[in-house]
Amino acid sequence: MMFMSFNTFAQKVNDKIKFFESDLIHWDQSKSKKWTLKERMAFYNANTVSIAVIKDYKIEWVKAYGFADVFHKRVATPQTLFQAASISKSINSLGILKLVQEGKLGLDDDINNYLKTWKFPYDSLSNGKKITIANLLSHKAGVSVGGFDGYEEGSVLPTTIQIVDGQKPANSPAVRSMFEPGSKAEYSGGGIIISQLILESTTGKEYENYMLKNVLIPLRMKSSSFNQPPKNKGTLLATGYVNGKQVKGNYHIYPEKAAAGLWSTPTDLAKYLIDAQLSLSGKSNKVLNKEMSVRRIADNMGVFVSDFKGTKYFAHDGKNEGFVCSYMGSVEGGNGVVVMTNGDNIKLVYEIVTSIAGLNHWKSYPFESVKESVSLSIKKACEKNIDKGIELYKTLKKNKPNDYNFSDESELNTLGYEFMQDNKIDKAIKIFSLNVSEFPTSSNVYDSRGEAYFNKKDYLLSKTDYLKVLELDPANQNAKEILLKIEEVLRK
Numbered sequence: 001m002m003f004m005s006f007n008t009f010a011q012k013v014n015d016k017i018k019f020f021e022s023d024l025i026h027w028d029q030s031k032s033k034k035w036t037l038k039e040r041m042a043f044y045n046a047n048t049v050s051i052a053v054i055k056d057y058k059i060e061w062v063k064a065y066g067f068a069d070v071f072h073k074r075v076a077t078p079q080t081l082f083q084a085a086s087i088s089k090s091i092n093s094l095g096i097l098k099l100v101q102e103g104k105l106g107l108d109d110d111i112n113n114y115l116k117t118w119k120f121p122y123d124s125l126s127n128g129k130k131i132t133i134a135n136l137l138s139h140k141a142g143v144s145v146g147g148f149d150g151y152e153e154g155s156v157l158p159t160t161i162q163i164v165d166g167q168k169p170a171n172s173p174a175v176r177s178m179f180e181p182g183s184k185a186e187y188s189g190g191g192i193i194i195s196q197l198i199l200e201s202t203t204g205k206e207y208e209n210y211m212l213k214n215v216l217i218p219l220r221m222k223s224s225s226f227n228q229p230p231k232n233k234g235t236l237l238a239t240g241y242v243n244g245k246q247v248k249g250n251y252h253i254y255p256e257k258a259a260a261g262l263w264s265t266p267t268d269l270a271k272y273l274i275d276a277q278l279s280l281s282g283k284s285n286k287v288l289n290k291e292m293s294v295r296r297i298a299d300n301m302g303v304f305v306s307d308f309k310g311t312k313y314f315a316h317d318g319k320n321e322g323f324v325c326s327y328m329g330s331v332e333g334g335n336g337v338v339v340m341t342n343g344d345n346i347k348l349v350y351e352i353v354t355s356i357a358g359l360n361h362w363k364s365y366p367f368e369s370v371k372e373s374v375s376l377s378i379k380k381a382c383e384k385n386i387d388k389g390i391e392l393y394k395t396l397k398k399n400k401p402n403d404y405n406f407s408d409e410s411e412l413n414t415l416g417y418e419f420m421q422d423n424k425i426d427k428a429i430k431i432f433s434l435n436v437s438e439f440p441t442s443s444n445v446y447d448s449r450g451e452a453y454f455n456k457k458d459y460l461l462s463k464t465d466y467l468k469v470l471e472l473d474p475a476n477q478n479a480k481e482i483l484l485k486i487e488e489v490l491r492k
Contacts, residue, residue, distance in 0.1 A: 013061050016359055024351060027358040027367040040351060041066060043376065045244045046343040048076040051352060052266035055360050057277060057334035059270050068342065069239040071246065081223060081236045081263045082340040083251060085318025086147070087325055088226070088262035089192050091272060093137050093302025094215050094287050096195050100133070101292050104202055107134045111194060116201045118161045120194065125177035133198065135181045136191040137301035142179040144477065145190030148172055148260055150252025150321050157228075157255045160197050164190070172256075178475065185300075189259040196258035207257050218286040219275050221268040226257045237263070238342040240322020243418050247322040260320055266338040273329045273336045276314070280331060297331060305331075311364035317346060328353055335362050347373055371405040375415040382415070386427045390434055409439045413448055420452055428452045443472035447479065459486050 019026070023034045041049060048066040052059055064076040084091075099105045105114060110130035112119050120131060126142065135141040149171055151157055158170035166174030175190035196207050203210050208226035216224050229237065229251070240247035254261040278284035279293040288296065297305055303314040315328040322342060326349045329336030337356040339349045357365040374393060382389025396404050405411055416431035432449035439445050450465030463486045469479040 017061060017063065020355055020359060024355050025370055027354060028370050030369040037065065037352075040348055044343065044345040044348040044373075045241075046341050046345065046348050047241055048080070048238060048342045049348070049352065050076055050078065050080060050082065050266050050340045051356075052078075052270040052338045053356055053360070054270055054274060054329065054334065054336035054338075057274055059267065059274070060360075062267050062270075068237075069250075070241075071239075074235075076238065078267055079223065079236055079265060080238050081230065081233055081265055082238050082325060082342060083240070083254075083260075083318070083320045083323040084224075084262040084264045084269065084325060084340070085260050085320035085323055086189070087264075087269065087316050087318040087327060088258060088260050089189075090302045090316045090327075091211070091215060091224075091262055092192060092195060092258040093296060094272075095199055095211050096133060096137060097292050097296060097301065098214055098287055099199065099202055101288060105133055105198070107295075108132045111136065111198060114198045114202055115194075118164065118197060121176065123177055125179060127180040129181050131181045131191075131194075133195065134299060134301065136195045136198075138299050139185045139187050139191060140182050141188060141191040141194075142177055142181045142183065142186070143175050143188050143191045143194070144178050145172055145175050145193075146187055147189045147319075148254060148256045150254045150256075150260070153229075153249035153251070153253055155253070157253060160193065160200070160255070163193055163256060164197065173477070178477075189256065192259040193256050196256075199258070208261075211257075215287055219268075219271050221264065221271055224262060224264040224268045226261050227263075228253045228255060228257065228261055230263045233263070238323070240320070240342050242322050242344045243421070251323070252321040254320065260318075264340075266340050269327055269338040269340075270336065273327055273338065274334070277329055277331070277334055277336070308364040308366055313362075313365075317349075319344070319346065324349055326350070326353060328357075330362065333363065335360055345373075345376075372403060373411060374404040374406060375411040377404060379415060379418075382419075382427065382431070386430050390430060393434065406438075409435060409442055409445055412438065413445065416448060416452070420455065425452055425456045429456070441472065443469045443476060443479075446472070447476070450479075450482065454482065454486070459489055462486060463490075 021037045024037045024040050025031055025035050047070055048068055050064040052062045062078045064078050064080055066076050068074045068076040068080045100107045131141045156169045162170045164175045200207055211226050239250040275284050275286055279288050282290040297314055303316055305312055305314050312331040313328050318325040324344060324346045325340040327338040337353055339352045378389045378392045381392045397406055412431055412435040416428045419428035429452045432452055435445040436449055446465045446468040450462045453462035466479045466483050469476050
């Protein structure tokens with residue numbers, strides 16, 4: 001009888017997987033065509049998708065699709081390791097909050113109380129307020145540096161202090177105050193690096209070693225590592241791809257471990273997610289107790305919480321050079337999903353998350369019609385003839401305004417940067433100019449075009465765009481720095 005029940009369960013799961021693979025966007029009634037997972041992977045230029053699905057606080061199924069490395073025809077498996085990118089911040093929060101739980105850190109204390117070899121240099125922008133550890137974890141510290149580019153393998157890597165001070169060989173600016181801490185939330189990988197420094201100062205241990213012993217092992221995340229890169233995992237590491245092209249050296253190295261350095265699998269991240277759910281209900285204390293887990297979710301420390309008609313979900317995305325990923329889990333009920341890819345388009349990941357939410361009937365989850373990526377839809381035309389590609393954009397917007405994603409400025413911005421990275425600067429400028437006409441009140445679109453003009457050495461036009469950036473965003477530090485460079489060039 002038990003054997004029959006198991007077979008019935010397995011068949012139901014297999015049927016669910018087949019349905020998922022054959023009709024990925026099944027929830028969208030506005031679509032007349034069924035899109036298979038394979039077709040959507042091709043549309044988004046994704047070589048690999050690896051998925052772990054959670055139901056009733058258990059892993060329901062795990063499956064990987066495509067190639068972990070295209071050149072070597074290395075097929076992806078559930079054991080293939082991906083860069084978890086900014087999902088690292090979720091795991092980092094467990095390590096920091098465990099120290100709080102043990103009384104070794106005060107969540108609401110000044111961070112300088114715990115920094116030994118380096119102190120945060122407060123200035124007038126912090127308005128006399130002190131940054132707390134809670135501020136760092138919830139992106140309310142008011143400090144700079146959103147994300148990190150990583151380093152090619154073989155590069156000289158900066159120390160953590162060189163990273164926070166923006167000193168060579170660090171390739172990111174110094175982490176400094178932008179506004180009064182606690183006054184608002186603004187995403188800052190820089191703030192998370194300060195928490196990495198605090199952890200090392202407090203424990204006297206290297207970050208990756210502390211996290212392995214106190215977080216990864218207790219959660220049975222046996223394949224995961226903050227080592228850069230993981231030791232003895234060569235054949236399991238996925239190769240990263242940007243715009244379909246292999247990342248030089250296969251992947252970047254991230255000494256910014258707490259913010260972007262974790263290598264993992266969907267299965268391991270599902271273990272984290274399940275334990276976080278169980279801890280919230282007082283059924284697990286492998287790392288955090290119920291009280292600390294509840295505060296973690298309530299204050300968005302290492303997570304982002306969404307409330308859909310009273311039903312809460314916690315989640316985090318990740319994007320490194322050649323890798324994108326995401327997880328989402330319900331605060332109650334034990335539902336969730338982890339998706340990891342070695343590509344650069346997060347939209348496919350979101351479609352998969354929504355598809356799983358529909359299959360497993362997630363409570364109150366919002367199912368919205370999918371708007372196709374307009375940049376991907378015009379990309380081939382733009383590559384052949386940029387003017388005809390732009391004309392296609394205008395035609396689609398006129399005739400099918402509800403079918404394509406015209407409201408997101410990152411669509412054209414991403415396409416423009418793809419052309420710029422391929423040294424097709426004139427094409428990039430035309431795309432950026434289209435974006436300026438579409439989003440004239442956005443400082444970011446002028447910043448992008450200004451960068452393209454700067455690369456073309458058209459300094460006067462670049463200056464005009466960066467002055468516009470400052471008009472729209474007076475605190476924009478990047479624009480100020482580029483304008484100083486332009487003035488220096490023009491004086492010569």
